[in-house]
Amino acid sequence: MAPTSEILTAERILEATEDVLRRHGPAKATVVDVARALGVSHGSVYRHFRTKAALREAVTKRWLDRTSGELSGIAAGDGAPEARLRDWLAALFAAKRRKAGGDPELFATYSVLTGENGAAVGEHIADLTSQLTRIIQAGVETGDFAAADPQATARAVFQATGRFHDPSYAREWEEPGAEADFRAVVDLLVRGLRP
Amino acid sequence: MAPTSEILTAERILEATEDVLRRHGPAKATVVDVARALGVSHGSVYRHFRTKAALREAVTKRWLDRTSGELSGIAAGDGAPEARLRDWLAALFAAKRRKAGGDPELFATYSVLTGENGAAVGEHIADLTSQLTRIIQAGVETGDFAAADPQATARAVFQATGRFHDPSYAREWEEPGAEADFRAVVDLLVRGLRP
Known part of the structure; x- marks a missing residue:
C-alpha cells in the first residue's frame, strides 16, 4: 500500500x-x-x-510531552507522598538519561529545537511543576510534608534537582557518582519538606 | 617610565x-x-x-580564584552556621551575577576559557565545596545541622543551588523571580540540614 x-x-x-x-x-x-x-x-x-516553525514547535512539544506523560501516572498515584516524590524525581532523571544516552543524535537535534521553542519548554516545565505541586499538596494533606505554598515549594524542588533533568547537564549523567549525587540531593530536599 | x-x-x-x-x-x-x-x-x-595553553589556564584560575577568595572569609567566620551558610550562598550568587552582568564581554570570554580548562574548574568547585563543608561541619558541631557526611552534604548543597552559580544559567539571573527562587531553594535546603 x-x-x-x-x-x-x-x-x-x-x-x-x-x-x-x-x-x-x-x-x-x-x-x-x-x-x-x-x-x-x-x-x-x-x-x-x-509554517515550518509551527511544525518544529509541534514536534518539540510532542517530544517533551512523552516525558511528562510518563510521569503523570506517578503524580496522580495514591502511594505515600514521600515515596511518590522520590519515584517521580527518579523517573524524571531516568527518562532524561534514557533520552540522552539512548539516541544521542536525536537528543542533540531536540536540544537545538528546544532552544528555538522557549514557549513549548516553558509549558513543559509548568506541566512538570504542576505534577510536583500535586504530590507536595498531597503530602501537606497527610501531614508528611510542611509547605506554606506548595506551588513555590514544587518550583524550588524542581530547580534544586535541575542538575538531574536539565539537558545542559547531560554529559554529567553518565559520570560514576551521578546516582549517589542524585540521592544526596533528593534526601536533603525530602528532609527539608518534612514538618 | x-x-x-x-x-x-x-x-x-x-x-x-x-x-x-x-x-x-x-x-x-x-x-x-x-x-x-x-x-x-x-x-x-x-x-x-x-605555553599559550598554560597562560590561558593560569588566567582562568586567577579569574575563578577571585570568587573563591571573596567567599573564604565568610566560610572561615565564626557567626552562627545557618546565617553563615545563607551569607555564603548569597555571596556566591551575587559574585557570579556581578561577573556576568558587570562585564558581559569578559564573562563570555571566560565562559570559553572555563570550557577549555576543565581541571581549573574542577579545582575551583573542589575549593568552594570544601568551604561549604567547613560551614556544615561547624553546624554539626554546634548542633544546628545534622549531616552524617558533611562533605557529601556540602556537595549536595552546592549542586542543588547550581542554578544560582553555574554560568550556564547566567541568562536567568536577571529574571524578575530569580531572587525569590533563590530564597525558596535555600530555605528548603536549610530546613533539610536541621536535625
Missing part, C-alpha cells in the same frame, strides 16, 4: 518529521523532506501545520 | 592577558599580543608560562 493511501494525520506528519530531523539534522531538514518521506505534497503538510 | 623597566611578574602578565582577551576575544588573542601590550618580547612571557 502506498503511503498516500493512508490518512494523513498530524501524528503521522510529526513522526515523519522526527525521522527527517534525525537523518538530516535540524539545520537542513525541510518541509519538502517531510512531505517526500510521506509521499505527499508539501501543501498537504502545510494544511496541518501552517 | 617604559613598561619594560618594570619587573615582569606573572601577575603583570596575567593582567595584560585578561586585557588582551577582552579586546581580541579568546579565539584571536595570542602570546605575541600579550607581549606587545607589555612592551616585552614573547620569549619573556614564555619564561613565565611555558
Whole structure:
C-alpha cells in the first residue's frame, strides 16, 4: 500500500518529521523532506501545520510531552507522598538519561529545537511543576510534608534537582557518582519538606 | 617610565592577558599580543608560562580564584552556621551575577576559557565545596545541622543551588523571580540540614 493511501494525520506528519530531523539534522531538514518521506505534497503538510516553525514547535512539544506523560501516572498515584516524590524525581532523571544516552543524535537535534521553542519548554516545565505541586499538596494533606505554598515549594524542588533533568547537564549523567549525587540531593530536599 | 623597566611578574602578565582577551576575544588573542601590550618580547612571557595553553589556564584560575577568595572569609567566620551558610550562598550568587552582568564581554570570554580548562574548574568547585563543608561541619558541631557526611552534604548543597552559580544559567539571573527562587531553594535546603 502506498503511503498516500493512508490518512494523513498530524501524528503521522510529526513522526515523519522526527525521522527527517534525525537523518538530516535540524539545520537542513525541510518541509519538502517531510512531505517526500510521506509521499505527499508539501501543501498537504502545510494544511496541518501552517509554517515550518509551527511544525518544529509541534514536534518539540510532542517530544517533551512523552516525558511528562510518563510521569503523570506517578503524580496522580495514591502511594505515600514521600515515596511518590522520590519515584517521580527518579523517573524524571531516568527518562532524561534514557533520552540522552539512548539516541544521542536525536537528543542533540531536540536540544537545538528546544532552544528555538522557549514557549513549548516553558509549558513543559509548568506541566512538570504542576505534577510536583500535586504530590507536595498531597503530602501537606497527610501531614508528611510542611509547605506554606506548595506551588513555590514544587518550583524550588524542581530547580534544586535541575542538575538531574536539565539537558545542559547531560554529559554529567553518565559520570560514576551521578546516582549517589542524585540521592544526596533528593534526601536533603525530602528532609527539608518534612514538618 | 617604559613598561619594560618594570619587573615582569606573572601577575603583570596575567593582567595584560585578561586585557588582551577582552579586546581580541579568546579565539584571536595570542602570546605575541600579550607581549606587545607589555612592551616585552614573547620569549619573556614564555619564561613565565611555558605555553599559550598554560597562560590561558593560569588566567582562568586567577579569574575563578577571585570568587573563591571573596567567599573564604565568610566560610572561615565564626557567626552562627545557618546565617553563615545563607551569607555564603548569597555571596556566591551575587559574585557570579556581578561577573556576568558587570562585564558581559569578559564573562563570555571566560565562559570559553572555563570550557577549555576543565581541571581549573574542577579545582575551583573542589575549593568552594570544601568551604561549604567547613560551614556544615561547624553546624554539626554546634548542633544546628545534622549531616552524617558533611562533605557529601556540602556537595549536595552546592549542586542543588547550581542554578544560582553555574554560568550556564547566567541568562536567568536577571529574571524578575530569580531572587525569590533563590530564597525558596535555600530555605528548603536549610530546613533539610536541621536535625
